[in-house]
Amino acid sequence: MEGGKPTADARSGLKLVRHPASRLFGPRARAPRSGLKIRLPFKRGRYAGDMKFLVTGGAGFIGSHVCEMLLREGHGVVALDDLNPFYEVALKQRNLRDLQKLALPFSFVQGDLLDGAALDETFSLGPFDQIIHLAARAGVRPSLEAPALCQRVNVEGTVNVLEWARRAGTRKVTIASSSSVYGVNSRLPFSETDPVASPISPYAASKLACESLGHVYHHVYGFDVAMLRFFTVYGPRQRPDLAIHKFARLMHAGRPIPVFGDGASARDYTYIDDILQGVMACTRQSFGFEIFNLGESQTVTLNLLIELLEAALGRKAVIERLPSQPGDVPATWADITKASDRLGYRPKTRIEEGIPLFIEWFKGTV
Numbered sequence: 381m382e383g384g385k386p387t388a389d390a391r392s393g394l395k396l397v398r399h400p401a402s403r404l405f406g407p408r409a410r411a412p413r414s415g416l417k418i419r420l421p422f423k424r425g426r427y428a429g430d431m432k433f434l435v436t437g438g439a440g441f442i443g444s445h446v447c448e449m450l451l452r453e454g455h456g457v458v459a460l461d462d463l464n465p466f467y468e469v470a471l472k473q474r475n476l477r478d479l480q481k482l483a484l485p486f487s488f489v490q491g492d493l494l495d496g497a498a499l500d501e502t503f504s505l506g507p508f509d510q511i512i513h514l515a516a517r518a519g520v521r522p523s524l525e526a527p528a529l530c531q532r533v534n535v536e537g538t539v540n541v542l543e544w545a546r547r548a549g550t551r552k553v554t555i556a557s558s559s560s561v562y563g564v565n566s567r568l569p570f571s572e573t574d575p576v577a578s579p580i581s582p583y584a585a586s587k588l589a590c591e592s593l594g595h596v597y598h599h600v601y602g603f604d605v606a607m608l609r610f611f612t613v614y615g616p617r618q619r620p621d622l623a624i625h626k627f628a629r630l631m632h633a634g635r636p637i638p639v640f641g642d643g644a645s646a647r648d649y650t651y652i653d654d655i656l657q658g659v660m661a662c663t664r665q666s667f668g669f670e671i672f673n674l675g676e677s678q679t680v681t682l683n684l685l686i687e688l689l690e691a692a693l694g695r696k697a698v699i700e701r702l703p704s705q706p707g708d709v710p711a712t713w714a715d716i717t718k719a720s721d722r723l724g725y726r727p728k729t730r731i732e733e734g735i736p737l738f739i740e741w742f743k744g745t746v
């Protein structure tokens with residue numbers, strides 16, 4: 381089924397809405413059909429949470445966890461995702477299958493944020509009480525390879541979500557930003573009050589633009605907007621292009637891992653459950669417009685990360701040393717005072733516990 385026309389699943393009689401995936405890739409590179417069966421059993425008042433959410437990027441790493449948490453809290457969820465082949469589509473389909481297995485009120489629209497018809501179809505499944513906007517072309521290095529695509533999806537895509545929300549009367553939106561907006565910040569840890577006018581990658585620039593747009597829709601239309609600056613997120617379902625997952629895969633296969641620089645670069649790695657805690661806290665409060673850091677507030681060098689992976693996998697890493705990459709920042713470290721005060725955010729999973737948890741999940745996938 382193409383062109384956004386809903387079809388009925390033979391057994392359940394429920395609707396699957398699927399749109400051609402990103403037109404930016406052209407028809408031949410379109411994401412394969414997912415074969416997913418979709419249910420639409422929303423009944424207001426039946427579930428404790430009693431709200432209906434739209435989650436963009438709901439088939440992705442963070443998005444699928446957010447959908448799952450919302451469903452478990454008793455809310456109805458519609459996920460929009462184009463299932464593009466930025467990384468293996470099968471992983472996104474597996475995430476969606478996990479969501480379907482919950483047998484909770486979950487609907488999925490395969491469609492592109494840049495496609496008005498897909499957005500019309502998605503919003504016709506509303507009205508939504510809240511939107512959690514996570515769909516994006518994520519990552520610094522991919523944004524250097526395809527800067528225009530990154531801006532189109534992240535910036536124009538965000539404008540589209542906000543515009544459709546405005547027309548549909550949804551005024552509460554939580555949007556993914558990124559620690560990358562801090563650029564090369566000499567002040568550690570990074571605080572929301574630090575200047576962010578000097579991004580060093582197209583990705584960071586796109587996320588700064590999203591933050592500005594969130595503020596515009598707050599100021600002009602009275603939207604309630606929370607911008608969440610995620611600090612490198614990991615855990616089950618993590619994107620395979622991110623260091624922890626990529627290194628684990630290569631080490632498991634006995635292959636060398638590419639290490640850019642001397643291994644002294646440091647990241648604040650945040651376990652997915654802690655990110656969920658922060659996202660869910662935003663759904664329960666109104667702020668006007670606020671930006672929050674969501675990190676572990678523990679900065680970890682690449683060398684230490686590799687040691688933790690070695691211990692959890694029980695294998696020594698073979699290191700392929702490469703020069704530092706443009707766009708990479710030397711360190712990230714979240715000051716989480718504001719999230720702690722305003723959201724009651726208390727990250728619980730330090731990297732020493734989180735890596736073994738990730739590896740436990742990873743071993744189940746190989």
Ligand code: NAD
Nearest residue numbers: 437440441442461462464492493515516518556610612613
């Ligand atoms: P992800 O790639 O797993 O999820 C993003 C999802 O958005 C994907 O499933 C993708 O198919 C979908 N998508 C992309 N373009 C789309 C489009 N045009 N239309 C519809 N769907 C589209 O990435 P993630 O790691 O889960 O990241 C989620 C959000 O968090 C992103 O906005 C990302 O920039 C942000 N973020 C992530 C991290 C991290 O460490 N994972 C850190 C900072 C910020």
